Amino acid sequence: MKVEAGGMALVDKYCQDYGSRARELKGQGRKIIGGLCAYVPVEIITAAGFVPFRIKGSVSEPITRADVEMETIVCPLVRSCFDLAVKGRYEFLDGLVIPHACDSICRTYDVWKYTLGLPYSHFINMPHSDNDTSLEFYKTVLNTFRKSLGKFAGREISDDSLLQAIKQHNENRARVRQLAGLRRSDPPLISGEELARALIAIMSIPVEESISLLGDVIAEVKPRASATGVEKPRIMVVGAQLDDDTFIRLIEDSGAWVVADDLCPGTREFWPDADITADPIDGLAERYLQKIKCARTYREQKGTYPEYLEERFGHIGGFIRDFAVDGVILYIYKYCDPFGFEVPAVKSYIESLGTPVLYLEDEYSKSTIGRLRTRVQAFLELLGAK
Amino acid sequence: MTEEKKPEERKKRRTATEAAGRVGSMTKAMLANVPQAKGEGRPIAYSFICCCYDEIIRAMDITPHWVENYAGICGAKRDAQRFLERAEAENLSRSLCTYALCGLGFDAWREELGGEMPPDAPWGGQVKPDVMLGSGQMLCDPRNKWFQAAQHYMPDVPTYDLNLPWPPYEEDYDYREVQDDYVKYMVAQLRGLVEFLERHTNRKMDWDRLSELVDLTDRTWNLVHEAYELRRAVPTPMGTGDAMNTMVPLSFMMGTQQGYDFFKELYDELQQKIARKEGVIPDEKYRLLWGGGLPSWFALTDFNYFNSKGAVFPAETTYRMVEALYNFDIDFARITDPLEHIAWRWLKFWTCRYDKTRQRPGSHPDVERLIDYIEDYQIDGVVMHEAFSCRSWHVGLIWQLNLLKKIYRDIPSLVLESDIIDISSYNEADTRARIDAFIDTLEAVKSRAG
Numbered sequence: 031m032k033v034e035a036g037g038m039a040l041v042d043k044y045c046q047d048y049g050s051r052a053r054e055l056k057g058q059g060r061k062i063i064g065g066l067c068a069y070v071p072v073e074i075i076t077a078a079g080f081v082p083f084r085i086k087g088s089v090s091e092p093i094t095r096a097d098v099e100m101e102t103i104v105c106p107l108v109r110s111c112f113d114l115a116v117k118g119r120y121e122f123l124d125g126l127v128i129p130h131a132c133d134s135i136c137r138t139y140d141v142w143k144y145t146l147g148l149p150y151s152h153f154i155n156m157p158h159s160d161n162d163t164s165l166e167f168y169k170t171v172l173n174t175f176r177k178s179l180g181k182f183a184g185r186e187i188s189d190d191s192l193l194q195a196i197k198q199h200n201e202n203r204a205r206v207r208q209l210a211g212l213r214r215s216d217p218p219l220i221s222g223e224e225l226a227r228a229l230i231a232i233m234s235i236p237v238e239e240s241i242s243l244l245g246d247v248i249a250e251v252k253p254r255a256s257a258t259g260v261e262k263p264r265i266m267v268v269g270a271q272l273d274d275d276t277f278i279r280l281i282e283d284s285g286a287w288v289v290a291d292d293l294c295p296g297t298r299e300f301w302p303d304a305d306i307t308a309d310p311i312d313g314l315a316e317r318y319l320q321k322i323k324c325a326r327t328y329r330e331q332k333g334t335y336p337e338y339l340e341e342r343f344g345h346i347g348g349f350i351r352d353f354a355v356d357g358v359i360l361y362i363y364k365y366c367d368p369f370g371f372e373v374p375a376v377k378s379y380i381e382s383l384g385t386p387v388l389y390l391e392d393e394y395s396k397s398t399i400g401r402l403r404t405r406v407q408a409f410l411e412l413l414g415a416k
Numbered sequence: 417m418t419e420e421k422k423p424e425e426r427k428k429r430r431t432a433t434e435a436a437g438r439v440g441s442m443t444k445a446m447l448a449n450v451p452q453a454k455g456e457g458r459p460i461a462y463s464f465i466c467c468c469y470d471e472i473i474r475a476m477d478i479t480p481h482w483v484e485n486y487a488g489i490c491g492a493k494r495d496a497q498r499f500l501e502r503a504e505a506e507n508l509s510r511s512l513c514t515y516a517l518c519g520l521g522f523d524a525w526r527e528e529l530g531g532e533m534p535p536d537a538p539w540g541g542q543v544k545p546d547v548m549l550g551s552g553q554m555l556c557d558p559r560n561k562w563f564q565a566a567q568h569y570m571p572d573v574p575t576y577d578l579n580l581p582w583p584p585y586e587e588d589y590d591y592r593e594v595q596d597d598y599v600k601y602m603v604a605q606l607r608g609l610v611e612f613l614e615r616h617t618n619r620k621m622d623w624d625r626l627s628e629l630v631d632l633t634d635r636t637w638n639l640v641h642e643a644y645e646l647r648r649a650v651p652t653p654m655g656t657g658d659a660m661n662t663m664v665p666l667s668f669m670m671g672t673q674q675g676y677d678f679f680k681e682l683y684d685e686l687q688q689k690i691a692r693k694e695g696v697i698p699d700e701k702y703r704l705l706w707g708g709g710l711p712s713w714f715a716l717t718d719f720n721y722f723n724s725k726g727a728v729f730p731a732e733t734t735y736r737m738v739e740a741l742y743n744f745d746i747d748f749a750r751i752t753d754p755l756e757h758i759a760w761r762w763l764k765f766w767t768c769r770y771d772k773t774r775q776r777p778g779s780h781p782d783v784e785r786l787i788d789y790i791e792d793y794q795i796d797g798v799v800m801h802e803a804f805s806c807r808s809w810h811v812g813l814i815w816q817l818n819l820l821k822k823i824y825r826d827i828p829s830l831v832l833e834s835d836i837i838d839i840s841s842y843n844e845a846d847t848r849a850r851i852d853a854f855i856d857t858l859e860a861v862k863s864r865a866g
């Protein structure tokens with residue numbers, strides 16, 4: 031068994047120099063396809079023989095170049111990603127895939143495409159609703175992407191290679207679930223910050239390497255003794271994309287454990303698998319459109335309003351119970367329409383379960399995150415006093 | 417120095433056309449019709465503009481309440497702030513679409529009052545609807561999140577989310593390869609809407625009536641196009657300031673005889689003005705294109721300010737959501753299903769410049785549209801408005817201007833920054849100083865050109 035301090039050390043390396051592995055692979059002749067958001071169907075990119083790479087922002091780097099092409103009214107995370115890309119941080123990219131996730135992502139597709147001028151770009155015109163006619167349409171959209179990427183690869187993407195890629199990505203997700211599940215114990219075996227870093231690291235490497243890295247991290251973390259110590263509140267963080275560990279660290283430094291999340295990267299992205307279906311596109315379409323529960327997808331209302339809330343937010347309730355969560359922090363970016371409009375409903379849903387909620391709006395920058403500290407501390411005190 | 421003017425102190429904006437001058441009373445009557453319909457037991461639908469369901473709701477005798485229009489009215493009356501603040505108190509970020517915030521703030525307040533309108537609600541207020549018709553994958557996120565959020569205050573009101581995507585412009589495939597999939601999906605979505613309305617409003621679709629209204633809408637599209645094309649004349653008989661009034665019949669009365677008649681009258685009036693060589697202003701010095709962005713409804717008098725400097729706006733991209741149908745590469749006469757007709761009309765509208773775009777390396781359909789207008793309307797400069805709260809129309813503007821200059825020519829441009837209805841984002845002195853500087857640039861370019 032491989033137990034040397036390899037896993038977490040490698041995670042740290044990949045986080046510190048984000049993209050370093052992709053750069054190396056590029057040097058070895060691999061093609062790297064960048065993407066924004068959990069809605070990029072990475073299986074198709076892997077099946078084409080390319081490395082899917084998640085473009086990441088940086089809360090500590092001031093935005094200096096993005097504004098020349100992109101308005102400041104865009105989601106601050108997307109702006110930060112774009113700023114880094116324009117500065118050449120991701121110069122190894124061969125292509126770019128942008129899904130219709132939200133307005134900030136969708137409306138900037140052309141800005142990305144024309145500014146970066148990469149050899150390959152594609153927009154995945156994903157429908158917003160989760161009903162069956164939308165699912166059928168979405169399959170055609172995925173097939174358009176499959177065909178287009180196949181053209182760029184110089185060969186068709188076969189069903190077999192897709193199936194293979196789906197299995198690999200499912201295995202990867204199973205490992206994430208296993209690792210994230212180690213937060214169930216009290217105290218958790220892995221801190222929220224460590225998990226966040228592991229998930230960030232694997233956004234930047236090929237799936238086969240991710241599977242092996244996660245295996246190493248699990249082997250390293252699992253034998254940790256479930257130490258007894260001071261009791262700390264167990265926090266769940268709910269929000270959109272969080273590709274940075276600063277905020278999670280702030281919560282944990284304030285005297286809590288982050289034991290659960292509804293975030294990307296996080297449970298939202300890694301809990302649902304793609305089913306193995308006769309036509310591999312079917313399983314993929316269902317996973318992305320129907321199984322991933324993100325505010326960007328409109329869930330059709332079938333029953334009563336309380337049933338509807340359960341359908342939309344029930345998974346959050348599930349995590350609260352499963353991971354013995356004491357309090358939820360709703361962490362929402364400025365200019366984020368999909369998550370922003372849900373705040374009153376999701377807040378009251380969680381509170382109806384008897385779990386206190388702290389709602390914070392942020393701008394994805396170290397200075398604004400720092401300003402949240404007092405509010406987080408006050409919330410933790412309130413939980414401690416309960 | 418500027419003085420903050422109270423709503424009642426603001427002068428009414430001067431319109432160039434009589435038609436535009438009539439829009440205020442038409443809007444009032446349209447809004448008054450909603451509580452009246454409700455009183456008579458007719459179903460009310462919260463509705464968005466440009467959602468392709470105009471003919472459907474009209475054919476089913478469902479009365480639309482246009483939520484963006486109502487928010488715009490609150491903004492124009494400089495009375496949106498209290499509703500925005502109300503939404504903020506509900507934990508809705510002030511960075512979100514302020515139309516939506518205004519509407520949600522209003523709804524939350526009205527429901528808290530047990531259904532009574534908030535005090536002094538502008539123009540009679542916004543009544544509780546029977547259904548809410550949202551729209552995803554078209555124009556913006558708030559269009560599917562807003563009504564879902566409104567259900568928090570009105571959990572008994574069902575919503576429908578209509579998806580109407582169009583194929584994106586890409587170099588590696590032609591939109592015609594995928595257009596049938598898009599139309600099939602849109603038709604399924606529209607059919608779903610009809611079923612939803614039948615289920616929740618007890619109305620039956622009158623398919624013959626729908627076909628008639630689809631035809632009426634086609635004719636209205638052509639008429640609007642032809643009327644707006646008359647604005648190519650020098651001096652131009654109508655500017656963007658007026659188009660921000662005529663957007664009311666264009667966007668809220670599509671599929672009605674009243675809408676059609678309005679544009680017939682506008683067409684006639686513009687023709688007469690051209691015959692008399694009567695322009696928006698007598699000495700037209702600079703012809704400008706309103707190249708993107710919704711207007712600041714509380715500051716429409718800025719258009720008069722431009723006029724006072726000798727500048728006119730013969731064209732705008734905003735709200736011009738129609739094209740001449742006879743220019744599309746499709747024979748509508750062969751389509752018998754009215755829903756399919758609606759879907760094709762929509763798809764062809766969005767893709768109508770794709771072929772042309774391919775002919776200019778590095779171009780994009782949005783930029784081709786700017787170029788078309790610049791040439792057709794003899795434009796000297798481009799003005800855009802970046803409203804901070806709406807990403808759908810206001811992201812990509814800077815890039816479009818940059819691309820325009822790169823692939824076409826270096827044309828003077830100005831990007832104003834404010835909001836659609838949140839007046840706290842607006843500074844009149846600053847705005848006017850920027851307009852003045854822009855006019856200086858135009859003048860310098862003109863004199864250089866000789």
Ligand code: SF4
Nearest residue numbers: 105132134270271366
């Ligand atoms: S955080 Fe919100 S606005 Fe930003 S990318 Fe995600 S969904 Fe879009």
Ligand code: SF4
Nearest residue numbers: 513515556558806808
């Ligand atoms: S288009 Fe813009 S202003 Fe209109 S509802 Fe959408 S976000 Fe709001």
